[in-house]
Amino acid sequence: MELKTTENQRMIADMVRDFGAKHIKPKMREWDDSQEFPVEVFKKLGELGLMGVLVPTEYGGSGFGYLEYVTAIAELSRIDGSIGLSMAAHNSLCTGHILAFGNEEQKRKYLPKLATAEWIGAWGLTEPNTGSDAGNMRTVAVQDGDYWVINGAKNFITHGKSGNVAVVIVRTGEVGDSHGMTAFVIEKGTEGFSAGRKEDKLGMRASETTELIFQDCRVHKDQILGEVGEGFVQAMKVLDGGRISIAALSLGIAQGALDAALAYSQERHQFNKPISSFQGIAFKLADMATEVEAASLLTYQAADMKNRGLNVNKESAMAKLFASEVAVRVANEAVQIFGGYGFTKDYPAEKYYRDAKLCTIGEGTSEIQKLVISRAMLK
Ligand SMILES: Cc1cc2nc3c(=O)[nH]c(=O)nc-3n(C[C@H](O)[C@H](O)[C@H](O)COP(=O)(O)OP(=O)(O)OC[C@H]3O[C@@H](n4cnc5c(N)ncnc54)[C@H](O)[C@@H]3O)c2cc1C
Numbered sequence: 001m002e003l004k005t006t007e008n009q010r011m012i013a014d015m016v017r018d019f020g021a022k023h024i025k026p027k028m029r030e031w032d033d034s035q036e037f038p039v040e041v042f043k044k045l046g047e048l049g050l051m052g053v054l055v056p057t058e059y060g061g062s063g064f065g066y067l068e069y070v071t072a073i074a075e076l077s078r079i080d081g082s083i084g085l086s087m088a089a090h091n092s093l094c095t096g097h098i099l100a101f102g103n104e105e106q107k108r109k110y111l112p113k114l115a116t117a118e119w120i121g122a123w124g125l126t127e128p129n130t131g132s133d134a135g136n137m138r139t140v141a142v143q144d145g146d147y148w149v150i151n152g153a154k155n156f157i158t159h160g161k162s163g164n165v166a167v168v169i170v171r172t173g174e175v176g177d178s179h180g181m182t183a184f185v186i187e188k189g190t191e192g193f194s195a196g197r198k199e200d201k202l203g204m205r206a207s208e209t210t211e212l213i214f215q216d217c218r219v220h221k222d223q224i225l226g227e228v229g230e231g232f233v234q235a236m237k238v239l240d241g242g243r244i245s246i247a248a249l250s251l252g253i254a255q256g257a258l259d260a261a262l263a264y265s266q267e268r269h270q271f272n273k274p275i276s277s278f279q280g281i282a283f284k285l286a287d288m289a290t291e292v293e294a295a296s297l298l299t300y301q302a303a304d305m306k307n308r309g310l311n312v313n314k315e316s317a318m319a320k321l322f323a324s325e326v327a328v329r330v331a332n333e334a335v336q337i338f339g340g341y342g343f344t345k346d347y348p349a350e351k352y353y354r355d356a357k358l359c360t361i362g363e364g365t366s367e368i369q370k371l372v373i374s375r376a377m378l379k
Helices: 007-024 028-034 039-047 066-079 081-101 104-115 231-267 279-307 313-343 349-360 366-378
Strands: 121-124 140-144 147-158 165-171 181-187 193-198 209-220
Touching: 007 039, 007 066, 028 081, 039 081, 066 081, 066 231, 066 279, 081 104, 081 121, 081 147, 081 165, 081 181, 081 231, 081 349, 104 165, 121 147, 140 165, 147 165, 147 181, 147 193, 165 209, 165 231, 181 209, 181 231, 231 279, 231 313, 231 349, 279 313, 313 349, 313 366
Parallel strands: 121 165
Antiparallel strands: 140 147, 147 209, 165 181, 193 209
16 A cells, blocks of 8 residues: 655645744744734635635635645644644634535635635534533523524633634533534624633643633524534534544654654764764654654545545544554653753753643543544444
């Protein structure tokens, strides 16, 4: 089996590297320190077509497939995981949900704005008391004629404050019924819909994470995506694709940490030799490179299957599980190779280490990926 890199992938990788050198690298430390979400960077990514990678051209997107999408996220995350995470959440979750389940009118209304980053998108599934157990959510919508009135809160929502539009999945039926939840698309400025507290995070600090609050928020039935009661089932399908993007995010962070450690190991001298000449360091590099390669194969395999319209439920979970754990291990070893300097903010290793940890948690923890994989094996 050979997964050939396409001309488009090569073009995207070059474009992202140039973009990163000019618009991300000079400021990424500052954003990380101050936890600033750099909206202007996403507007520029929109101009490059990277905020609507999978959106067909008829809706203003780039019309690419998953191979190009994985390449774009991995190359961005090789530079800065925060930017990769926000790009992935915007593309896969909010935009991806509308693309997959919106009607023609909703697609025409929202996709061109999202694909160009005129608007930033958010997606709300998680609640303060229900993360892994999202199906047990308590935010509720009650029907009132042609309207639904929403009350409750979502938390850990990427772009909860800066997002211009959010897709939110809320309860419209009985607790415990997987067909008792519905997805609504809601614009910023809607009465009763606001952003709450912004999280102060370990890593991914330039990616904004906030609460969403609903207080008697009235939304028209035209804002429902698909059918009433299908929101949770839709969300699980959105996550099947989304997990490929978190695998790509993990892959990029792991590759970035490896690049940095490889270069440093040849520059840093101890005992009058570069530290790369010590087998203890060289073998670490060999293990790191092998794990990155394996993560890459699983990620691109899932992407290729998704392009072919196959069910990727198990494969996207495997790619996400493996690549995210690799990102954590590789970033950990990178800090070790940098020694004391790896523990300081003067070098890049500590940021990869902090950012990598999110990958084993967001869009389903490693434990939940094992649940998805084993369920697919045992059914
Ligand atoms: C930076 C960031 C961005 C995010 N962005 C979004 C977003 O845009 N939209 C959104 O909806 N959500 C978002 N999330 C939420 C994220 O998806 C959840 O944090 C994640 O699903 C885990 O849920 P939890 O935090 O409630 O952990 P919990 O579900 O409380 O899990 C706690 C621990 O228990 C384990 N556990 C739980 N259930 C089981 C089980 N059945 N078997 C074994 N172990 C189990 C978990 O693996 C974990 O180790 C984001 C989170 C972060 C940190």
